[in-house]
Amino acid sequence: MFLTQVVQLLYDGLLTVAYPQVCSICYRSVEQRTFGVTCESCWEKTRVFTGDETICWKCGLLLEAAPPPAFRDQVRCGRCEPQFFTAARPIGPYEGALRESVLELKRQPHVPEHVETFLAAVALRPPLNTSTRIVPVPLHEKRRRARGFNQALVLAESGNLLMVGTRVRDNGNWMKMSRAMVDAAALAATAAEKKDAMALEAATDAITVSCMECHRPYRDQGRQMGAPPK
Ligand SMILES: [Zn+2]
Ligand SMILES: [Zn+2]
Numbered sequence: 001m002f003l004t005q006v007v008q009l010l011y012d013g014l015l016t017v018a019y020p021q022v023c024s025i026c027y028r029s030v031e032q033r034t035f036g037v038t039c040e041s042c043w044e045k046t047r048v049f050t051g052d053e054t055i056c057w058k059c060g061l062l063l064e065a066a067p068p069p070a071f072r073d074q075v076r077c078g079r080c081e082p083q084f085f086t087a088a089r090p091i092g093p094y095e096g097a098l099r100e101s102v103l104e105l106k107r108q109p110h111v112p113e114h115v116e117t118f119l120a121a122v123a124l125r126p127p128l129n130t131s132t133r134i135v136p137v138p139l140h141e142k143r144r145r146a147r148g149f150n151q152a153l154v155l156a157e158s159g160n161l162l163m164v165g166t167r168v169r170d171n172g173n174w175m176k177m178s179r180a181m182v183d184a185a186a187l188a189a190t191a192a193e194k195k196d197a198m199a200l201e202a203a204t205d206a207i208t209v210s211c212m213e214c215h216r217p218y219r220d221q222g223r224q225m226g227a228p229p230k
Pocket of ligand 1: 026041
């Protein structure tokens, strides 16, 4: 067993004694803090998408249709058309442990590791797997002051999707560059919230630099960043 796992177990044990977390669904004790506010058994009962479901290719809504695999990217629900975004993907339906985790994120600026793992899996599916930047949606100043934090920023910072699961290419340079991008994105979000154009410009430059430095070795085989390889 790795030392970090031992520390984690000890920490979980101590935490259970000091701050017993009661599952917000079944009221039993939550065994590990990686699960957040619900227990392992409630997580097991929570439906999580596998990626094979038929969904609206734009908003991710679960649909009944069963199109041939080649046409999956042409399925639309018809309701999200006027909305200004390219694609959204859910971990699963808004129910059970997922619903509790979303609600908790409005109260506490923390994403449990269990949810991070699901987020990373979703980010690996098309079309999100071709995305190159993570920029949190700014929260209205009034709302941000009332809540004390922007939960989109918390999501972007949460160990980050590039730094968990199978996206990790190595533990050295890859992690360093991913961290640089998260830091730059956080600066951009803060600048956007403060409506500070100069700071936003600097943060955008930092994001661009981190993109270029990472794409060159990891995606473009040493070429300068340009159009993605066909
Ligand atoms: Zn439970
Ligand atoms: Zn839709």
